[in-house]
Amino acid sequence: xxxxxxxxxLLILCACNTKEINFIASLEIFPNPCAEQVFITxxxxxxxxQDLTLRVIDAKTDNLIVETLDLVPGNTVTVDMSxxxxxxxxxxxxxxxxxxxxxxxxxxx
Amino acid sequence: MxxxxxxxxxxxxxxxxxxxxxxxxxxxxxxxxxxxxYPSGDSNLGHYxxxxxxxxxxxxxxxxxxxxxxxxxxxxxxxxxxxxxxxQRSRYYDQPTIFNDANGASLGAFFGVNTSYSIHVSAxxxxxxxxxxxxxxxxxxGARVVLSSISDYGESFINGEQTALKFKRxxxxxxxxxxxSRIRFNIGKLEFSTGLDADFTNASRLSxxxxxxxxxxxxxAHKL
Numbered sequence: 001x002x003x004x005x006x007x008x009x010l011l012i013l014c015a016c017n018t019k020e021i022n023f024i025a026s027l028e029i030f031p032n033p034c035a036e037q038v039f040i041t042x043x044x045x046x047x048x049x050q051d052l053t054l055r056v057i058d059a060k061t062d063n064l065i066v067e068t069l070d071l072v073p074g075n076t077v078t079v080d081m082s083x084x085x086x087x088x089x090x091x092x093x094x095x096x097x098x099x100x101x102x103x104x105x106x107x108x109x
Numbered sequence: 110m111x112x113x114x115x116x117x118x119x120x121x122x123x124x125x126x127x128x129x130x131x132x133x134x135x136x137x138x139x140x141x142x143x144x145x146x147y148p149s150g151d152s153n154l155g156h157y158x159x160x161x162x163x164x165x166x167x168x169x170x171x172x173x174x175x176x177x178x179x180x181x182x183x184x185x186x187x188x189x190x191x192x193x194x195x196x197q198r199s200r201y202y203d204q205p206t207i208f209n210d211a212n213g214a215s216l217g218a219f220f221g222v223n224t225s226y227s228i229h230v231s232a233x234x235x236x237x238x239x240x241x242x243x244x245x246x247x248x249x250x251g252a253r254v255v256l257s258s259i260s261d262y263g264e265s266f267i268n269g270e271q272t273a274l275k276f277k278r279x280x281x282x283x284x285x286x287x288x289x290s291r292i293r294f295n296i297g298k299l300e301f302s303t304g305l306d307a308d309f310t311n312a313s314r315l316s317x318x319x320x321x322x323x324x325x326x327x328x329x330a331h332k333l
Contacts (some may be wrong), residue, residue: 030209033267033274039213055317059280062315087276088221088260092317099317102153104206104221106274108267 026101027091033106036082040091044073052093052100059088059104081107136181138300140193142328144173146201148312150320155202157222173199177229179330187237191247195229199324203260203278221260223278227253229306231289247291251306255281282314287324303327 028041040054050072056065056079065084068077071093081089086109093101148154159172177195184190203221210216231251238244258281262274291304308321 025207028209028213029207030213031211032206032209033265033272035268041213057315057317059278059315061279088278088280090280090315090317102151102204102318104204106206106262106276108265108272108274 025103026093027103029091029103029105033108034081035108036080038079038081038105038107039076040079041076042071042073042093047073047093047101049073049095049100052095053097055090055092055094057090057092058084059090060085065089135183137333138179138181138191138330139333140175140177140179140195140328140330142175142177142195142197142302142326144175144197144199144324144326146173146199147323147325148201148320149323151204151318153204154320155220157200157202173197173324173326175199175229175326175328181235184234187242189235189237189245191233191235191249193229193231193233193251195231197227197229197253198224199227200224201322206262208265216265219262219265219274221262223258223260225258225281226256228256229253231306233289233291235291235293243295245291245293245295247289247293247304249289250286251289252284252286254284280313280315280318282311284310285312285322286310298332300330300332301328302330 026043026046028043030039032038042052042054052071054068054071054077057063058065066077066079071077084107086107089105089107091103091105092099143159145156145159147156157172158170161170163170175195175197177193179191179193181189181191201223203223205218205220207218208216229251231249233247233249235245235247238246258278260276260278264271264273266272285308287306287308289304289306291302293300293302304326306324306326308323311318312320312322
């Protein structure tokens with residue numbers, strides 16, 4: 001019986017032991033919230049890897065809005081958002097097809 | 110992973126259907142509970158308290174809660190099957206976003222509060238133990254159907270106008286399967302329970318997002 005309760009306690013403790021929010025954005029996205037267009041810069045002070053891929057994805061539809069290959073830190077990408085609906089969008093950084101970081105930005109009405 | 114999810118769902122549906130044929134002891138229960146979501150798989154998501162006072166913004170934070178009905182039938186001796194239907198509100202902190210003006214100057218990090226409403230169906234095989242079989246432990250499976258999911262980032266000045274930044278969030282998977290565990294204690298017509306629902310399918314339908322939720326819930330039930 002003691003083992004049983006220990007197992008349950010451990011299960012609950014493991015579930016409660018979530019990671020703390022440790023948010024260091026690797027992308028600078030401005031203006032955020034955006035309207036017509038948004039500028040996305042890979043922060044050179046956070047990201048040092050080269051040849052990264054930036055993908056902007058609509059959180060509503062999972063549709064790819066833009067993909068920029070061979071992005072290097074410090075580069076700024078301009079994304080036309082005029083045709084997109086208001087809502088949340090994901091800017092994702094991939095290194096060798098592996099997702100390395102995700103930032104959210106908002107398109108306002 | 111898909112095979113495991115499908116197998117558990119089939120088992121869950123089997124239990125849900127076949128369990129109702131046992132008529133030795135049948136009980137309907139009415140449940141109310143509070144819940145807290147612990148996201149995993151994305152370190153930028155955070156849990157929202159069940160009840161808290163935010164002295165900085167001078168407001169009371171009210172988290173998740175729900176109510177439902179369950180039907181319990183005896184399978185054999187100390188073994189029971191409980192089929193449960195819940196409607197639930199759950200909350201968590203979405204990934205923070207840094208608001209920047211048109212020149213790139215930071216306006217601060219904003220935490221979106223995600224509020225989801227969902228219907229849960231679960232089948233929980235249980236074993237009763239302890240003095241007068243007051244205690245019981247249940248381990249089963251369930252699925253939740255997300256009816257609505259909204260991210261609220263508060264308000265901000267957009268083009269000189271105060272604008273509410275509240276969006277329907279369709280990134281959440283519409284149906285999520287989970288493993289459910291409960292420990293319960295009975296006194297008279299009341300039953301106290303606590304337990305955990307652990308997702309085994311992704312909480313997001315976006316192919317690149319792999320977050321899964323652990324939903325801790327504790328509540329009280331009344332036998333009808």
